[in-house]
């Protein structure tokens with residue numbers, strides 16, 4: 001799949017690595033030094049003609065070592081999440097800077113699809129911005145599940161974060177005061193309101209409110225408003241604003257970390 005960097009001949013300028021499953025990789029020392037200031041750059045000076053055993057699989061090292069060489073690096077979009085997670089761990093462990101950067105970018109891109117895995121990775125490596133992105137999408141999980149995944153300070157912060165989301169009162173139909181809808185009866189209004197309320201309630205059970213998704217597809221319906229001055233659309237706008245204000249008032253996960261933990 002990716003460029004496999006292997007050389008048949010023995011060369012003093014190369015370090016030979018063996019994967020956990022027995023594949024050999026001959027990598028130039030100079031490249032290791034220029035892309036990493038971690039163990040790859042420092043640890044193998046004295047080893048000549050010996051094979052360095054690594055704990056990662058051939059599959060992981062195959063991708064990792066492509067980042068040690070110049071050229072266009074893979075963007076990892078075709079890597080399954082489990083493989084990406086293993087690669088990200090290896091990149092961090094050996095501090096292969098270009099691989100660390102691409103893995104982190106990729107994690108940002110897929111935080112909605114794999115929030116738990118991304119949160120675990122972000123917590124482990126101290127990426128607070130990424131923790132904050134993924135955390136809202138993990139709120140359907142239990143505190144017990146998080147205990148197995150997160151560091152102690154983050155577990156505590158996550159429990160507070162979840163509690164705050166769970167106890168937030170979300171504005172419902174009756175709370176939306178909109179004086180722009182015409183007094184004339186509109187048959188669209190109760191339908192649209194029913195949909196929004198149902199979606200909010202469904203979100204509440206999973207812990208997280210994705211406001212944009214709640215209003216998906218409703219703009220079209222509200223254009224059929226039978227009232228004057230597009231009253232349904234105005235009500236929806238007011239509702240959306242009210243929900244967004246509530247969401248914005250909740251601090252991100254990192255906001256629940258105590259100063260002592262930081």
Ligand SMILES: [Zn+2]
Nearest residue numbers: 186225226232
């Ligand atoms: Zn209406």
